[in-house]
Amino acid sequence: MGNKLRILxxxxxxxxxxxxxxxxxxxxxxxxxxxxxxxxxxxxxxxxAGQIVATEPxxxxxxxxxxxxxxxxxxxxxxxxxxxxxxVIPAGDPASWEWIHTISSxxxxxxxxxxxxxxxxxxxxxxxxxxxxxxxxxxxLIVKRDSPYAGILEEVLTPGTYKINPYAYEVELHPAxVIPAGxxxxxxxxxxxxxxxxxxxxxxxLDSNDTTESAASSQLVSFVRPLANPGERGTLKDVLQPGVYxxxxxxxKVTLIEIGFNEFSTTNVPGEQTYQISFPSDTGFLIRVGVxxxxxxxxxxxxxxxxxxxxxxxxxxxxxxxxxxxxCRNIGSTYAARDFIQGEKREKFQRDLKDELKRVCxxxxxxxxxALVREIDVQPPEFMTGGENAEDLKRTIQESYIAxxxxxxxxxxxxxxxxxxxxxxFKKKVDIARETIRAETRIGVANVQADGEKLAAEIDAQxxxxxxxxxxxxxxxxxxxxxxxxxxxxxxxxFKKAAEAEGYKLLVGAFGSxxxxxxxxxxxxxxxxxxxxxxAGEGTFWTDLSRFEELGAAKIMQDGAKAKP
Numbered sequence: 001m002g003n004k005l006r007i008l009x010x011x012x013x014x015x016x017x018x019x020x021x022x023x024x025x026x027x028x029x030x031x032x033x034x035x036x037x038x039x040x041x042x043x044x045x046x047x048x049a050g051q052i053v054a055t056e057p058x059x060x061x062x063x064x065x066x067x068x069x070x071x072x073x074x075x076x077x078x079x080x081x082x083x084x085x086x087x088v089i090p091a092g093d094p095a096s097w098e099w100i101h102t103i104s105s106x107x108x109x110x111x112x113x114x115x116x117x118x119x120x121x122x123x124x125x126x127x128x129x130x131x132x133x134x135x136x137x138x139x140x141l142i143v144k145r146d147s148p149y150a151g152i153l154e155e156v157l158t159p160g161t162y163k164i165n166p167y168a169y170e171v172e173l174h175p176a177x178v179i180p181a182g183x184x185x186x187x188x189x190x191x192x193x194x195x196x197x198x199x200x201x202x203x204x205x206l207d208s209n210d211t212t213e214s215a216a217s218s219q220l221v222s223f224v225r226p227l228a229n230p231g232e233r234g235t236l237k238d239v240l241q242p243g244v245y246x247x248x249x250x251x252x253k254v255t256l257i258e259i260g261f262n263e264f265s266t267t268n269v270p271g272e273q274t275y276q277i278s279f280p281s282d283t284g285f286l287i288r289v290g291v292x293x294x295x296x297x298x299x300x301x302x303x304x305x306x307x308x309x310x311x312x313x314x315x316x317x318x319x320x321x322x323x324x325x326x327x328c329r330n331i332g333s334t335y336a337a338r339d340f341i342q343g344e345k346r347e348k349f350q351r352d353l354k355d356e357l358k359r360v361c362x363x364x365x366x367x368x369x370x371a372l373v374r375e376i377d378v379q380p381p382e383f384m385t386g387g388e389n390a391e392d393l394k395r396t397i398q399e400s401y402i403a404x405x406x407x408x409x410x411x412x413x414x415x416x417x418x419x420x421x422x423x424x425x426f427k428k429k430v431d432i433a434r435e436t437i438r439a440e441t442r443i444g445v446a447n448v449q450a451d452g453e454k455l456a457a458e459i460d461a462q463x464x465x466x467x468x469x470x471x472x473x474x475x476x477x478x479x480x481x482x483x484x485x486x487x488x489x490x491x492x493x494x495f496k497k498a499a500e501a502e503g504y505k506l507l508v509g510a511f512g513s514x515x516x517x518x519x520x521x522x523x524x525x526x527x528x529x530x531x532x533x534x535x536a537g538e539g540t541f542w543t544d545l546s547r548f549e550e551l552g553a554a555k556i557m558q559d560g561a562k563a564k565p
Contacts, residue, residue: 029072035083036163037067042078053132053168064132068163087171089126091159096120097178123176125246126157132168142191142251156248177245177254184299185240186306188253192233195226227303235307239299255306261296261369264316266324276375279329285337289328290375293320293357293368301365308364319364320357324371327356340376349373 031037044060047053054061067081074081097120133150136143143149157171164171179185228234240254247254266277267290276288297305297315309315331352332340339345354371361368504517511517 027073027076029067029074029081031067031069031072031083033069034086035069036086037072037081038084038165038167039063039065039067039074040080040082042080051132053165055132062165062167064165064168066163066165084166087126087157087162087164089157089159089162089173090121090124092123092176093121097122097180122178123159123244124173125159125176125248126162126171127174127248127250128153128155128157128164129170129172130168131170142248152248152250154248154251156246158246174249177240177247179240179242179245179254179256181242182260183242183256183258184302185245185254186257186303187236187238187240187247188255188306189228189231189233189236190251190253192228192231194233195228227307235303237303239302255311257297257302257306257312259297259299259302261294261367262312263292263294264320265292265374266290266321267292267375276377277325277328279332281335281337281340281378282333283336283338286379287332287335287337287340288375288377288379289332289340289373291324291328291353292370292372292374293324294370294372295320295361296367296369298365298367304365315366319361319366323360324357327353327360331356337378340378346373346376 029037040062041054041060044054044058045056047059047061052062054063066084069086129152130143130150134148136149136151140149141151142154143151145153145155159176162171177185226234227237230236239257245254276290278286278288281287295315297312305315309318331349335345335349340349350371350373353373354368357371358368507520508514508517511520
């Protein structure tokens, strides 16, 4: 019985080990850290036509949910699986970001067409396209994640790692919207209801050769598209401030606009096509000028400018450059050739050009900071040969200016010499005034010191006089006090003696006579202890002689004790 039990227990252990080994090696699915497992059900209800992923329990085919990295256990008789890469959305490296401003020539090539293309490892987003689900309504390309429709999802995947079924979803990587400092992002909705357009009539800018009749007959009708509200198709009024945004590029377009001032020049570049502005002067000379314009966009008007012109290149091509050429021709044609060589008239031309360009551009929400005329080239008319007249004109004007400058220099030198002489005179006057002030100061100090000493002596004398007066008054008061005190003592003794006499008088009157009072006094002062008895008899004097010696000695000692201080 015991052997059978041991055999049974051993058989069960072997059977358990076999089952465990089969389960471990046949049913275990190990998914590496960078992979996910797509499960494929081998048996079940067949999928409907056109459906590639099982969305209902019990259907045969590819399951929607995937297994993440780790160990999983599935029945290999009912399932098979495929390992797919995890979807990784890079987070980028801010240390590698490079910002280039549009003021440089490199940036002009990189932002050609109004697109600012920064360099570096920037964060990415994942645009997800759902391959399963119902067909969306006509015209709807973007769908919500929680909707049953197939198509591009409105929500995007931010940087991170995701386990996504590649049979059900397709992920397309796009750069995230990074707006650097000094820029704003103008957002344009690609889908939605279009806002209503407004119709306005705009008069074109007049050229110098245009007439009033031709300008009045060439009114333009422009359809102005307003800024869109949230949910409408078009450019939104609110712009994005500097930062990182995860925006679906299939749903919205973001245009970077540099805030601040940019530079646009129409100068002559050696070896390339000249961009100078040419126009005839009032005297028939051909004038070529190179102008540099410093302009900028306010963040409040960035959306409106993008809505109207498309990008910053559109601002230059449609506003700044044509207006600059038109204003140069209109204003420059009223100046003579010598005005562009003379300094004062040339500055006035530049000032008028800047003011007019500012006025025109401000009406289009563009701010112009500077308009500098950097190059001026004066050429003679075509019928003049050799260009000698233009050179003679320049030489004459230069010599005239040189002569004027020499005259001005001489006048300034004379004025400088006069001013120098006046300065020396003023310096001497200042020295004299300084010494005078010093002497007056010393005299004033001495006078003040003498007056102070005199006043101090007077104060000391007055104080001594007042002290003597006070001491005299004190002595007088002391004498009066002594007199009053002596008189008071005398009066006290007088009144005391009078009171004693009156008392004695009353005592005598009380006893009836002076003899009776004397007897009273004697009786009151009598002391029996002081009575001395002397025995008389034969030979009394000689027998008591020794007694007299004792009495004499006692008397002498008593008197000596009284005599001591």
